[in-house]
Amino acid sequence: MSYAQLSLMEQLILTLSAMILLTSFLLLAQSRIISLINTFASQGFLLFLGTCLIAQSSGRYHLYISAGMTLALKVFFVPWLLRRLVRRLDIRRDVENVGGPSMIMIAGGALVLFSYYVALPIRELSDLATRNTIAISLAVILLGMLMMITRRKAVAQVVGFMSMENGLFFAAVVSTYGMPMVVELGIAFDVLVAAVLFGIFFFQIRAGIGSLDVDHLNRLHEVDR
């Protein structure tokens, strides 16, 4: 079935998935922590829209519950929590990267190509209209991982981790129209607990090494002195 034969709704879903990939790239490129969190929230919102459209076009109305949880958790709660943490930790300065921005972008492009080749055989197993987006969701996961590798600050790494989770959720939705409700509730709860725990952890790291730069964790205090 060629692309032109898909309905406009399915084309909109595919376009939204491409926009989610774009927000992953924006997360990689963003240099300020507040705009990083805002971009993460907008990725969550696109995910919410995509899930709603898939629920509508496939008639699986339980996906609306997942979409609602995405909206509540990833668009409102986690960004709000992170913003509050950033304000309380007073780290509104620029985010530092390992490696130059253009190198990271090229690596990101290469990761998208890689996930396309990895997902090619998986695509053959499915006959859903959204099967082409499996590669996109895999790319979102890998880009989140790349972000965790290239960022120095713990807050940015947490955003990378959460965007990886976005990718996993999106993969589940587009390849099998969602996981069983119990699993999804469990994952949502995990994200919630992780976000709260990370918050506590930030304070611990800063109290321990006086900074949120995780490079400081490579050194032992006793050896330095």
Next chain:
Amino acid sequence: MNGWILAIVQTSLLLLCAPLLTGWVKWIKCKLQSRQGAPPWQPYRDLFKLFKKEVVLAESASPIFRVAPYIVFGVTVLAGSVVPMFAIGLPTAAIADVIVLVGFFALGRFFLALAGMDVGTAFGGMGSSREMTISSLAEPAMLMAVFTLAMTVHSTNLASMTRYLLEQPLQLYPSFVFSAMGLLLVAVAETGRIPIDNPATHLELTMVHEAMILEYTGRHLALMEWGAMLKLMIYGMLLGDIFFPWGIADSFAPLPLLIGFLSLFLKLFLLGLSLAIMETGLAKMRFFRVPQYLGLAFILCLLGMLSHVILEIN
């Protein structure tokens, strides 16, 4: 034969309408900034005045300096004649495809940069070096977008691209969304609009296009400025043809031609309006941030290509 007459009419209309578009953008900008503003037809008066004035040449100017305005203007007119304006299927569309169009712009830019450096003033050289830096980053992004579009419509010829898009029912291509965003960023950079270059200022250390034509006077200056106005109009038509092709005439009957002309007028009217709003809202970028801006354009075009390969091919 009919087609050739129409092509000549179209190109002369392009020449006539280009100053109006520039004047319209300026006028809206003035209104948005609560200034009185010159009327939209002011660029015609400026051009008329400049054509009457005598040409003053620097002592160190070489022949290149003198022929450059004619080459830049001629190449831009040639590029404009290739882009469908209000009708597709004109014989001029067969002269060149989009890749050659990008080449025309590169040729014009080459002579513009040469002319900037020719007299040997500091400003001209600086402007040329900046222009070449910007274009060397903008051109790959533009070509990438063009290739993505060409892969979807199976042609690099602008007229057949537009025809293919018109004949299809409404489709939403992710690659088109990305290419549109990327091409828009490239068009802003190439026509020297605000986040990259400020068209309204002279004698400012950050200028790019104005720095290159600083030494020109009289009819030479008029040709250079007219060329820049044409370029803005051509980019507007290009974006309209590819992303909003509705309304353009596909036969040479009077009624479709009239509809095509009106729809073009409306598209450029809206484009000028949004350009003016954008220019009022944004501040000019530091020059060393321009690579980041064009890097974003390139990433958008690359994502367009990737999403075409991943999502649209089965």
